[in-house]
Amino acid sequence: MEGSSGKSILQFAPFQSSVDEGFWHRLSSLKLNKFGIDDSPIPITGFYAPCSHSQVSNHLTLLAESLPSDSSEESEVPEISRGNRNRCSVPGILYNTNTVERFHGLDKQGLLKAEAQKIWEDIHNGRALEDSSVLSRFLLISFADLKKWSFHYWFAFPALVLDPPATLVNLRPASQCFSLEEAESLSAAFNEWRNSSLTADVPFFLVQIDTNSHAAIKHLKDWETCQSADGHKLLFGFYDPCHLPNNPGWPLRNFLALICSRWDIKSVHFLCYRENRGFADLGLSLVGEALITVPQGWRDHPYVPNAVGWELNKGRKIPRGISLAKSMDPTRLAISAADLNLKLMRWRALPSLNLNSLSSLKCLLLGAGTLGCQVARTLMAWGVRRITLVDNGRVAMSNPLRQSLYTLDDCLNGGELKATAAVNSLKRIFPAVEAKGVVMAIPMPGHPVPSQEEQTVLDDCRSLHDLIDSHDVVFLLTDTRESRWLPSLLCANTNKITITAALGFDSFLVMRHGAGPFSSSHDSKAEAANSLSADMSNLGLTDRDGGKRLGCYFCNDVVAPIDSTSNRTLDQQCTVTRPGLAPIASALAVELLVGILHHPHGIFAEGDVLNSSNSESSEQPLGILPHQIRGSLAQFSQMTLVGHSSDSCTACCSTVVSEYRKKGMEFILQAINHPTYLEDLTGLTELMKSASSFELDWDDGTDEDDDDCVEV
Amino acid sequence: MDALSWDGTLTSRDFLVSARAFAEKWKEFNSAFPPWTWVPCPPKQPPCHLPQLLQQGYLSLEKICLPGSSKKGHVTSQEDVDEISLTEGEEEFEPVDNATLVETNNSLQVCYYDFHIVYSDSYRVPVLYFRGYYIDGQPLALDEIEKDLPACSAKVLLESKWTFITQEEHPYLNRPWYKLHPCGTSEWMKLLFLSDDSRAKIGVAVEQYLVSWLSVVGQVVGIRIPFEMLNNPKSCN
Numbered sequence: 001m002e003g004s005s006g007k008s009i010l011q012f013a014p015f016q017s018s019v020d021e022g023f024w025h026r027l028s029s030l031k032l033n034k035f036g037i038d039d040s041p042i043p044i045t046g047f048y049a050p051c052s053h054s055q056v057s058n059h060l061t062l063l064a065e066s067l068p069s070d071s072s073e074e075s076e077v078p079e080i081s082r083g084n085r086n087r088c089s090v091p092g093i094l095y096n097t098n099t100v101e102r103f104h105g106l107d108k109q110g111l112l113k114a115e116a117q118k119i120w121e122d123i124h125n126g127r128a129l130e131d132s133s134v135l136s137r138f139l140l141i142s143f144a145d146l147k148k149w150s151f152h153y154w155f156a157f158p159a160l161v162l163d164p165p166a167t168l169v170n171l172r173p174a175s176q177c178f179s180l181e182e183a184e185s186l187s188a189a190f191n192e193w194r195n196s197s198l199t200a201d202v203p204f205f206l207v208q209i210d211t212n213s214h215a216a217i218k219h220l221k222d223w224e225t226c227q228s229a230d231g232h233k234l235l236f237g238f239y240d241p242c243h244l245p246n247n248p249g250w251p252l253r254n255f256l257a258l259i260c261s262r263w264d265i266k267s268v269h270f271l272c273y274r275e276n277r278g279f280a281d282l283g284l285s286l287v288g289e290a291l292i293t294v295p296q297g298w299r300d301h302p303y304v305p306n307a308v309g310w311e312l313n314k315g316r317k318i319p320r321g322i323s324l325a326k327s328m329d330p331t332r333l334a335i336s337a338a339d340l341n342l343k344l345m346r347w348r349a350l351p352s353l354n355l356n357s358l359s360s361l362k363c364l365l366l367g368a369g370t371l372g373c374q375v376a377r378t379l380m381a382w383g384v385r386r387i388t389l390v391d392n393g394r395v396a397m398s399n400p401l402r403q404s405l406y407t408l409d410d411c412l413n414g415g416e417l418k419a420t421a422a423v424n425s426l427k428r429i430f431p432a433v434e435a436k437g438v439v440m441a442i443p444m445p446g447h448p449v450p451s452q453e454e455q456t457v458l459d460d461c462r463s464l465h466d467l468i469d470s471h472d473v474v475f476l477l478t479d480t481r482e483s484r485w486l487p488s489l490l491c492a493n494t495n496k497i498t499i500t501a502a503l504g505f506d507s508f509l510v511m512r513h514g515a516g517p518f519s520s521s522h523d524s525k526a527e528a529a530n531s532l533s534a535d536m537s538n539l540g541l542t543d544r545d546g547g548k549r550l551g552c553y554f555c556n557d558v559v560a561p562i563d564s565t566s567n568r569t570l571d572q573q574c575t576v577t578r579p580g581l582a583p584i585a586s587a588l589a590v591e592l593l594v595g596i597l598h599h600p601h602g603i604f605a606e607g608d609v610l611n612s613s614n615s616e617s618s619e620q621p622l623g624i625l626p627h628q629i630r631g632s633l634a635q636f637s638q639m640t641l642v643g644h645s646s647d648s649c650t651a652c653c654s655t656v657v658s659e660y661r662k663k664g665m666e667f668i669l670q671a672i673n674h675p676t677y678l679e680d681l682t683g684l685t686e687l688m689k690s691a692s693s694f695e696l697d698w699d700d701g702t703d704e705d706d707d708d709c710v711e712v
Numbered sequence: 713m714d715a716l717s718w719d720g721t722l723t724s725r726d727f728l729v730s731a732r733a734f735a736e737k738w739k740e741f742n743s744a745f746p747p748w749t750w751v752p753c754p755p756k757q758p759p760c761h762l763p764q765l766l767q768q769g770y771l772s773l774e775k776i777c778l779p780g781s782s783k784k785g786h787v788t789s790q791e792d793v794d795e796i797s798l799t800e801g802e803e804e805f806e807p808v809d810n811a812t813l814v815e816t817n818n819s820l821q822v823c824y825y826d827f828h829i830v831y832s833d834s835y836r837v838p839v840l841y842f843r844g845y846y847i848d849g850q851p852l853a854l855d856e857i858e859k860d861l862p863a864c865s866a867k868v869l870l871e872s873k874w875t876f877i878t879q880e881e882h883p884y885l886n887r888p889w890y891k892l893h894p895c896g897t898s899e900w901m902k903l904l905f906l907s908d909d910s911r912a913k914i915g916v917a918v919e920q921y922l923v924s925w926l927s928v929v930g931q932v933v934g935i936r937i938p939f940e941m942l943n944n945p946k947s948c949n
Contacts, residue, residue, distance in 0.1 A: 011813040019849035025887055053777070056822050059847060064885075109805045165811040247813050277744055308809040315814075317806075322850055327888045333879075340878045344893065347876055 010168040010290050013242040015048075015060050015138075015157040015250040017311055022064030024144070024151050024324055027096065030070045031144055039102075042068070042094040046138055047087040048203075050239040051274040054284055057249070058241035060090065060138065060157070067094075083197030088239060090203075092138040103143035103152055103319075108310060115139045116158040116307030123258045129221040132204035135254040141319075149328040154319040155311040159253035163295045163306070166256055166268075171246065171288035174271060181213035183282055190273065190280035193217045204255055207235040207271055223263065233269070235287065240272035248272045248286060250309075257305070260292045267291055331431040338430065342383045352621050357597055358383040364467055365389045366442060366487055367477035368418040370577075371501050373405040374586030375475055376422065380430055382594055387426065388436045388471065390464075391418040402579055438467065444482040445671045445678060457672065458665050465490055473593060476500040476553065477586075485651050486668065488552050489660060492516035492652035497596055497603050500553045501589040503577045508585040511628040512592055514550025514645050515603050517654035550607050550627050551643040554651040578633050588629050595625040607642035650678040718905065720898030721836035724768075726918045730838075731771050731829065734922035741938040748773045748829075753884045770841075770884060771829040771922075773935075777822055822847050823860060827935065829922065830883055837897040838922060840929050841882055841889045854879070854890060865932040892929055901925060 035042075044067055048060045082089070095111065097103040119137050122128040128135050142153040178186060186209065193199045199217070206218040211231045218226055226234055236259055242249030252270060259265050272286040297303040313320045326332055339355075346353040361384050365372045368391035376387055394415035400406040403418075405425035410416045419437030426435040440460055443449075449457045468474055468490045476484045476498065484500060491498040491513060498513035599605040599620060607627025626640035647653045659681065660667050670677050679685045722730065735748045752769040828841040844852035844860065852860075854877065882889040904924055927937045 009810055011811055013813045013815065016848075018847055021843075021845070021849065021851050022885065022887060023849075056777075056847070061849075112806075159812075161807075161809060161811070244813075253811070278746075306807060308806050308812060310806055320848070322848075324851070326853060327851060333888060336879055344876070344878070344895075348895070 007167045007169065007291070010166040010288075011247055012159070012250050012253050013057065013244050013247045014309075014311065015136075015155075015241065016057060017140075017155040018059035018061045019153070019322070020061060020063045021324060021327060023062040023066055024322070025328070026064045026067045026070060027142070027144055027151075028146055028149075028328070030067060031096065031146060034070055035096075037098055039096060039098050042096065044092045044094045044140065046090040046092045048090060048136075048239070048241050049086045049088060051241050051243045051249070051284070052276060052278075054243060054276070057243045060136075060155075060241070062140070066092075083200050085194050085200035088133065088201040088203045090133050090136045090138060092140060095139075095141045097141070097143050100143050100145070100152065103141065106141050108141070108154075108156070111139055111141065112156050112158050112307050112309060113304070115156070116160060117304045119158060119254055120160060120257075120304050123254075123261060128258055129219075129223075129262075132202060132220055135204060135258060136251050148323070149325040150321060150323045152319050152321050157250055157309040157311065158307045159250060159309045160257040161306040161308055162253075162256065162260070162292060164293055166290040166292045169267070169289035169291060171248075171286055173245070173283050174285040174287045175282040177287040178209075178282070179213060182209055182215060185209075185213055186215040187280045187282065189215045189217050194275070194278075194280070203239040203251065205237050207233075207237045209233040209235075235269045235271040237271040237273050240274050240286070242272070243274070243284070245286070248288065256290065256292060260294050261298050264294065265292070266294075334430060335432045338383070338432075350621050352598065354598060355383055358594070359385050361473060361597070362386045362471040363388070363473045363475065363593075364471035365475045365477055366483075367391055367475075367479065368403075368405070368422045368437075369393075369399075369477065369479060370402045370404075370582035371477035371503070371586050371589075372418075372475075373403045373422065374583050375477060375501070375589055376426055376435075377404060377429070378587050378590040379593075380426065380433060382590060385432065386434045388438060388467065389419050389422045390438045390440050390442070390467065391422070392439050392441045393418045395421050402582065404583075438463070440464070442478060442483045443486055443668065443672055444480065445485050446482055446675050448673045449669075454669065458669070461486065461665055461668050468496060469494060471496070473497045473499070475589060475593075477589075481553075484553055485671075488513065488554060488651035489656060492552060493518075493657050493660060495519040495603065497593065498552070499589050499593055501585045502553075503581050503585060505576055506578050506581065506633040508581050508588075508631050509628060510585050510588040510592060510631075511553065512550070512596060512603075513552040513652065514627075517549070517645070517652060517657050519603075549645040551645040552649060552652040555646040555649040556643055557650065581633060584631065584633075588631075592626070592629070595620075595622050598622050599625050607640075609640050609642055648682040648684050650682055650684065653682060655682055718902060720900075720902030720905070722831075722838070722918065722921055723836070724831055724833065726921070727831040727838060728767065730918050730921040733919035734926070735771060737923060737941050741940045746773060746776065751828075751884075768884075770831070772827070774824075774826040776825045776827065776935075823852060825860075825933070827933070828882070828889070829926075832894050835894040835897060837894050837901065838925055839891055839894045839897075840926075840933070841891045842933060843889050857890065860934075861932065862934045865934065892932060897925070900928065904928065 044062065046060045046062055046066060049058050051058045093115065095106060097106065115137055119128075119135060122134045122137075137158065139156040139158065140153060141156075142151060144151050174186075175183060186207070189207075193202075193205070199205075202219065204220055206220060206223060206226055207215065208218055208226050209215045209232065217237070226232070236255060238249075238251050238255055240249040240251070248270065249272065252272070255270075256268060259268055268290045270288055270290065272288075273280065274284040274286075275281050276284060295305065298305065310317065311320075342353070342355050342358075346355060363379055363384055363386065365375055365387065368376075368389045372389060372391065376389065379387060395403075395406045395410040395418055396415055397408075397411045400408055400411065405422045406418075407425075410421040410425075417437070417439050419439045423435040423437040426433050440463055442464060443457045443460050464486060468487065474487060474491050474496050476487055478484060481502075488498065488500075490496075493516055495516040495518075499511070500513065501510045502508065596602055596605065605625050608624035609626065624640070626642075628641040628643060629638060630641060631638035645652060647655070650656060656678070663670075676685065731750060735750060738745070739747050748771045750769055751772045752767055754768075823844050823846055825842060825844045829838050830841055831837075832839045844857045846852065876893050877890050878893050879888050880891050881887065901921070901924070923937065923941050926935065927942055929935075930937055
C-alpha cells in the first residue's frame with residue numbers, strides 16, 4: 001500500500017500463538033496432581049512483546065509460569081514478574097477438557113463471545129484504561145492426552161468487530177511521518193518507556209507530540225489531560241507484534257473499539273510500535289490513519305458486538321496438536337538415557353564398541369536364580385535388549401535377598417513363577433527390554449523318567465532345541481551340573497556361543513565353551529577379517545578334536561553327569577555360597593560374552609591367559625579373552641585358565657554330537673535313563689578303569705575338581 | 713591462581729564472579745545481540761548444613777535465531793499426535809470477517825534456540841544446556857538440531873572425545889534439555905590457559921574463564937564470541 005490514500009478496509013494481521021514445552025509440562029502436572037477431573041476454566045497469563053524482527057512477527061507465548069503454580073511440583077520456576085519488557089502479560093482463560101470428544105464439542109462461538117463480552121465490559125467500565133492488557137484478553141481450549149503426551153489445543157484472540165469496518169486513509173513507516181527532531185524525541189521517549197519497569201509492559205498508550213517537536217508517552221487514563229493542549233499531535237500507540245509493512249497487528253482492533261466507543265473519535269491516528277535490537281525502530285513501526293463509523297447499537301450497554309478471532313492452523317480452521325512424548329514419556333527418556341550412556345562409553349573409552357551387535361543380540365538364560373538375575377541385569381547394562389529366561393521354579397521366601405530381580409511380593413501366595421517374575425522385573429527396570437519368560441524343566445541325564453512322562457520330556461527337549469536355535473548366545477546358569485549337559489550338547493551341535501557360570505561355597509568357575517566339533521570357522525562371519533593366526537586355528541579345527549578347540553564345561557570331567565542332588569545333605573543341595581560370589585561370577589560371565597563379541601575370531605578365539613605376551617588379544621580394546629576364569633573368595637584371588645576339548649567329553653566330543661545327530665531324541669532318552677550310557681559311549685569307563693589301576697592323582701592343584709563345587 | 717598447578721575447574725563462587733563478568737562483557741562488545749541474563753534460583757534444600765549459601769542460578773540467552781536455522785516447511789514431528797483433531801473437517805462457526813488479513817503462506821519458518829550456562833557441582837565446570845523449538849513451541853528433536861548446527865560443529869562432535877551432546881534433565885527446570893557433556897571440560901580449559909603464554913604468567917583470571925570456555929563450546933552450537941572479548945582480559949587483581 002505504501003502510503004496509499006485509497007479508502008480500503010483496514011485489515012489486521014491475526015495474533016499468532018506459541019506454547020513453550022514448559023507450559024504443557026506444568027499443565028500435565030497440575031492435571032494429575034491438583035485438578036483431577038475438575039475441568040472448570042483456569043485463568044492463565046500469556047506474554048507478548050513488540051515485534052523485533054523485520055521478517056518474523058512476535059507470538060503470544062505461553063510459558064510454565066502462565067499457569068498457576070503447582071505446589072507439589074519440584075521445579076522452581078520464577079513467578080511472573082511485572083515490568084519485563086519482553087514479557088507483557090495478557091490475561092487469558094483456559095478450558096482444558098477431560099476427553100477429546102468434549103474438546104471438539106465445546107461451543108467455540110459461545111466461549112469466544114463470553115470473552116469478547118469481558119473485553120467490552122472492561123472498555124465500558126474503564127478498567128481497560130487502568131490496565132490496558134485486558135484489551136488483548138485471549139482464550140485457549142485444550143485436551144491433554146496424558147497417556148500419549150499429546151496435546152490438542154486452539155487459541156482465540158477475541159476481536160470486537162466494527163460494522164461497518166474501519167477504513168484506512170493512509171499507512172506509512174513511522175520514520176516518514178515525523179520531522180528529524182520529532183523522531184529523535186519520540187525514540188528517546190519510547191526507549192525511556194520501554195526501559196522503566198513501571199511502563200515497559202504497558203502495551204497501549206498515547207503518543208503526544210507538542211509544537212516544539214517534543215514527544216511524550218502517556219497512559220490511556222491521561223487521555224482527558226492530553227485533550228486540553230492545543231496544536232498537539234495525538235497518536236494512539238500500541239506494542240505491535242506484527243512485522244508486516246502494510247498491516248497493523250491484531251491488538252489494534254479492540255483498541256479502536258475502545259477509542260470509538262469511549263471517546264467517540266471518527267478519525268484515529270495510530271502508531272504500531274515495533275523495535276529492533278531492543279530499541280524503537282521507526283522504520284519498522286507504522287503510523288496510520290483510520291476512519292471509523294460508530295456501529296449501530298454500540299451505545300446501548302447490554303449490546304455486545306460480534307467477535308472473531310479463532311486462530312487458524314496453516315490457513316485452516318482446525319485445532320493444533322503437539323506431541324511431547326520425546327520429552328515426557330519415561331520409557332523413551334529411559335531409552336535415550338541408556339543409549340547415550342553406552343555411546344558415552346564408546347566415545348570415551350571404546351571407540352570400537354559395537355552397540356548395534358549388543359542391542360540386536362538374543363540371549364537365552366537357562367536358570368533365573370542368583371546367577372540368572374544378575375546376568376540379566378548386567379546384560380541390560382551393556383545394552384542387550386533381547387533376553388529370554390528359562391526356569392520352572394517359583395520365587396521362594398529366601399530368594400529375594402540373593403536373587404536380585406525378586407521382591408517379597410513375588411513370594412506371596414505360593415510364589416510367582418520365576419520366569420514370569422523375572423521378566424516383569426526386567427521391564428520395570430527398563431521398559432524397552434524385550435524379555436520373555438519360559439517355564440520349562442531342563443531334562444537331565446541320570447534322572448530317569450517313567451515311560452508315561454517320556455512324551456513331556458521329549459517335548460521339553462525339542463523346546464530347548466528350538467530355543468537354543470533361535471538365540472545367539474546361551475548362558476548356563478542352572479543349579480546342577482547335569483542340567484547343563486543337554487544345553488551344552490545342543491550348543492555344541494549348533495555352534496552357539498555358550499557361557500557357563502558355576503558356584504561353590506567360596507569359589508566360582510566362569511567359562512566360555514569352545515566351538516562345536518563339526519563347526520568350521522570358514523562359514524563364520526567373524527572370519528571376515530582373515531589373518532594368519534585365524535588360518536592356523538582353522539587348521540587345528542579341521543583336525544577334529546585335535547586339541548585346539550576350546551573345551552566345554554564337561555571336557556575336564558572323568559564322570560558323566562549324574563543325579564547330583566540325591567544322597568546329599570541339605571547344605572549341599574541348597575544355596576550355600578558366599579553371597580558376593582554370584583554377582584562376581586555373573587558379571588564376569590557377561591564381560592566374557594562382550595569380549596567374545598568384540599573379538600575378531602568370535603567363538604573361535606583362542607583362550608588367553610593372563611600375562612600371555614604372545615597373544616594378539618592382549619591388544620584388543622577390551623583386553624584379553626580368557627577361556628576359563630576361576631576365582632576364590634577365600635584367597636580373594638582369580639586366575640585364567642585354558643582347557644582344550646576332550647575327545648571323551650560327554651557333551652561336546654564328536655562321538656556324542658554325531659550320535660545325537662544320528663539318533664536324535666532316542667539318544668537323549670538313553671542318556672537320561674541309563675547312568676553309564678554316556679561314559680560307555682565316550683570311552684570314559686575305559687579311561688577310569690585304566691586310571692584307577694595306575695592310582696593316578698587327579699588333583700593337580702590348579703585344575704580343581706568341579707565335584708568340589710556345590711553349584712547354585 | 714597459579715596457572716601451572718590449576719586443574720581447570722572453578723568453584724561455584726568463581727562461577728558466579730565469572731558469570732557476572734561475562735554478561736557485562738557480552739553487553740559491552742556484543743550489544744547488537746540479546747544479553748545474557750542471570751536467572752537466580754532458590755536453593756533446592758533449605759541451607760541447613762552449609763554456612764552461607766551462594767546464590768544459585770544460571771546464565772540464560774533465549775529465543776536466539778541461529779543463522780540458517782530457518783526450516784523450509786514446518787515438518788512437525790506429529791506422528792504421535794492423535795490424528796482425530798487434524799483430519800477432522802474444518803469447522804464453520806465464525807462469520808466471515810473482511811477486516812482479518814488472510815496471510816498468504818510465505819512467512820519464514822523460524823527456529824529459536826535457548827542457551828543456559830549452568831554450574832556443575834560434580835565436575836566443577838560450567839555446562840551448556842540448550843534446546844531448540846519452532847516458533848509455535850514445538851520442540852526440535854536432536855537430529856533436527858544437528859542439521860542446524862554449523863558444519864564445523866558436526867566435525868567437532870564426530871572427532872572430539874570431549875564434546876558430545878546428551879539429553880539430561882535441566883537441573884533447575886526439571887525438564888529434559890540437551891547439554892554438552894562436561895567430562896572433558898577441565899582438561900581442555902587447563903590446556904587453553906596453559907597454551908597462552910601471557911596468561912600462564914599472570915595466572916588464571918577467573919573473570920576470563922567463561923569467555924574462554926564459550927569460545928570453545930560456542931563453536932559447537934554456533935554462538936560466536938566477538939574477538940575483542942577474548943583479546944581484552946581485564947587486569948586481574
